[in-house]
Amino acid sequence: MDSKKAAELRKRAWEIRYTGLKMVKNARSGHIGGAFSLSEIMSVLYFDKMNVRTDDPQWEDRDRLVLSKGHATVALYPTLALRGFFPLEWLDTFRKADGQLSGHAEMRHVPGVDMSTGSLGQGLSAAVGMALAGKCRDKDHFTYAIVGDGEIQEGQIWEALMFAAARRLDNLIVILDNNKVQLDGTVREVLDTGDLKAKFQAFGFHTLEIDGHSVEEIAAAIDEARAYKGKPHAIIANTIKGKGVSFMEGRCQWHGKTPNDEQFALAFKELEEKCEV
Amino acid sequence: MGEKIATRHAYGEALAEVGAENHDIVVLDADVSTCTMSCMFGEKFPDRFFNVGIAEANMVGIAAGLATCGFSPFVNTFAMFMAGRTFDQIRNSIAYPGLNVKIVGTHAGLTVGEDGATHQCLEDMALMRSIPGMTVICPADGNETREAVRAIVRHNGPTYLRLGRMATETVTAIPGYKFEIGKSVEMRKGSDVTIIATGIMVAMALKAAAELEKEGISARVLNFHTIKPIDREAVIRAAKETGAIVTAEEHNILGGLGGAVSEVVTECLPVPVVKVGTRDTFGRSGNADDLLEIYGLTPETIAQSTRAAMKAKKV
Ligand SMILES: Cc1ncc(C[n+]2csc(CCOP(=O)(O)OP(=O)(O)O)c2C)c(N)n1
Numbered sequence: 001m002d003s004k005k006a007a008e009l010r011k012r013a014w015e016i017r018y019t020g021l022k023m024v025k026n027a028r029s030g031h032i033g034g035a036f037s038l039s040e041i042m043s044v045l046y047f048d049k050m051n052v053r054t055d056d057p058q059w060e061d062r063d064r065l066v067l068s069k070g071h072a073t074v075a076l077y078p079t080l081a082l083r084g085f086f087p088l089e090w091l092d093t094f095r096k097a098d099g100q101l102s103g104h105a106e107m108r109h110v111p112g113v114d115m116s117t118g119s120l121g122q123g124l125s126a127a128v129g130m131a132l133a134g135k136c137r138d139k140d141h142f143t144y145a146i147v148g149d150g151e152i153q154e155g156q157i158w159e160a161l162m163f164a165a166a167r168r169l170d171n172l173i174v175i176l177d178n179n180k181v182q183l184d185g186t187v188r189e190v191l192d193t194g195d196l197k198a199k200f201q202a203f204g205f206h207t208l209e210i211d212g213h214s215v216e217e218i219a220a221a222i223d224e225a226r227a228y229k230g231k232p233h234a235i236i237a238n239t240i241k242g243k244g245v246s247f248m249e250g251r252c253q254w255h256g257k258t259p260n261d262e263q264f265a266l267a268f269k270e271l272e273e274k275c276e277v
Numbered sequence: 278m279g280e281k282i283a284t285r286h287a288y289g290e291a292l293a294e295v296g297a298e299n300h301d302i303v304v305l306d307a308d309v310s311t312c313t314m315s316c317m318f319g320e321k322f323p324d325r326f327f328n329v330g331i332a333e334a335n336m337v338g339i340a341a342g343l344a345t346c347g348f349s350p351f352v353n354t355f356a357m358f359m360a361g362r363t364f365d366q367i368r369n370s371i372a373y374p375g376l377n378v379k380i381v382g383t384h385a386g387l388t389v390g391e392d393g394a395t396h397q398c399l400e401d402m403a404l405m406r407s408i409p410g411m412t413v414i415c416p417a418d419g420n421e422t423r424e425a426v427r428a429i430v431r432h433n434g435p436t437y438l439r440l441g442r443m444a445t446e447t448v449t450a451i452p453g454y455k456f457e458i459g460k461s462v463e464m465r466k467g468s469d470v471t472i473i474a475t476g477i478m479v480a481m482a483l484k485a486a487a488e489l490e491k492e493g494i495s496a497r498v499l500n501f502h503t504i505k506p507i508d509r510e511a512v513i514r515a516a517k518e519t520g521a522i523v524t525a526e527e528h529n530i531l532g533g534l535g536g537a538v539s540e541v542v543t544e545c546l547p548v549p550v551v552k553v554g555t556r557d558t559f560g561r562s563g564n565a566d567d568l569l570e571i572y573g574l575t576p577e578t579i580a581q582s583t584r585a586a587m588k589a590k591k592v
Binding site for chain 1: 330369
């Protein structure tokens with residue numbers, strides 16, 4: 001990736017965070033922490049790697065993304081709006097009864113969303129179904145699934161991984177948002193998930209580990225995954241929950257809490273500075 | 278009475294038939310395909326059959342993903358694990374996005390027999406019926422099952438099909454019989470009271486009505502193969518014209534057919550509704566016929582309940 005493209009994707013990531021925070025401020029609710037850990041990943045996917053058509057969101061040959069950690073709409077919706085799937089003004093209706101942007105990812109009313117999610121552990125299976133459909137129909141589209149590092153405590157995740165490997169779904173790319181924090185505390189405190197790379201490998205996945213805030217590393221990992229045949233792929237993206245707002249980083253308290261006015265002001269200030277660079 | 282066949286067997290045959298005509302149909306099973314009979318499809322169309330292993334939740338999710346890509350998936354396992362274990366997956370990954378997945382729960386009810394309470398799902402219709410947009414179908418026999426399979430293939434939307442393990446006699450192979458989702462079938466005319474039955478209880482309701490006729494009671498028998506959407510019109514007509522209703526189902530009397538009928542009756546035209554079914558209890562191991570006897574799912578219980586319903590009728 002050339003440095004100009006990398007700079008553009010980095011800028012997009014900060015724009016996604018900034019727009020997401022505005023959404024939360026307006027809604028007075030929403031999940032910031034696990035959205036901010038995803039911004040660079042979203043930026044690379046939607047502004048570089050994914051083959052989608054904003055004027056035809058249902059195009060059958062498109063790449064698909066299932067946000068299995070469906071609470072991270074604060075990353076997904078701004079990304080889709082900035083990419084042009086729907087007007088930015090829609091973001092003002094986030095989580096409001098008279099709007100169409102529900103709190104968790106929802107495919108019926110939000111153009112660009114490929115699967116409704118929210119009950120953790122389920123989205124990966126749907127992504128597996130999409131990848132399987134691609135194989136059945138001899139299509140060459142890719143399906144991306146973003147799973148949380150807390151979410152993978154759900155047994156269904158491992159059912160899905162087992163199936164994907166057994167069926168050699170090399171058109172499936174699972175991205176683990178490894179931000180080390182879940183709702184009640186750190187993953188290590190709540191239920192230590194151990195050596196994830198070894199686990200994914202043992203489940204038959206082509207496994208890569210990267211810095212999930214480096215757009216270059218994200219892009220390179222996706223390229224590498226797409227080129228590797230015969231196995232499904234897992235990209236362990238090491239990230240920071242709440243990335244970009246110093247007082248939120250790495251703290252489970254900012255999983256789903258709404259900042260007060262003072263905190264909003266501080267957060268916007270930090271993000272504005274970063275949007276500049 | 279015609280052939281005796283389990284609804285799951287008729288289902289397996291029908292599925293393999295419709296699979297030949299409709300190439301969007303894909304079938305998933307969770308290691309019980311030789312019991313659900315989805316294996317009959319699998320043998321004919323191995324490329325469109327996926328055994329996901331003992332992983333029901335994942336099966337439902339994969340089906341959702343396949344449906345978003347234009348396939349018409351059928352997912353199969355025992356009713357207990359289908360409606361019970363994957364309720365959340367069915368609700369959130371299939372019904373909420375309105376995906377066209379057919380959810381087939383076999384071995385429903387007491388007639389699972391010897392395997393006992395852990396496998397005798399008596400709550401599935403209540404669970405599935407409570408999900409917005411879900412269609413719930415429970416055929417009376419093999420003939421009706423074949424018709425139901427064709428109908429649900431034509432119907433676009435989440436659907437739960439409830440099937441049984443045991444061979445059941447055929448009662449719907451009658452002149453003029455037509456299967457339409459949401460439309461009950463009048464199996465016997467009657468003016469004093471109405472017996473509304475579903476699944477294997479339809480045959481028993483007919484036997485009860487024949488007994489009652491000897492006592493001079495004219496009992497209408499309606500086959501409610503569709504639990505949702507419930508045939509409101511037929512319920513209201515029964516209430517209006519016969520003044521008393523008995524419901525019969527191989528299911529808990531709470532939340533299933535009896536519940537659905539009562540909801541219509543209390544809203545539109547209150548008349549006595551007496552319910553035959555399991556009475557808020559778990560099943561147990563035993564021979565299927567013995568269990569039906571023990572839990573009061575017999576023509577005799579239906580006849581008794583019918584007499585009770587008539588007594589409770591306002592004059
Ligand atoms: C089945 C289920 N259980 C619980 C929840 C509530 N919940 C929402 S987010 C969350 C924590 C998720 O942690 P993680 O997957 O690490 O996501 P991230 O930290 O990246 O936001 C929980 C427990 C849920 N949405 N679904």
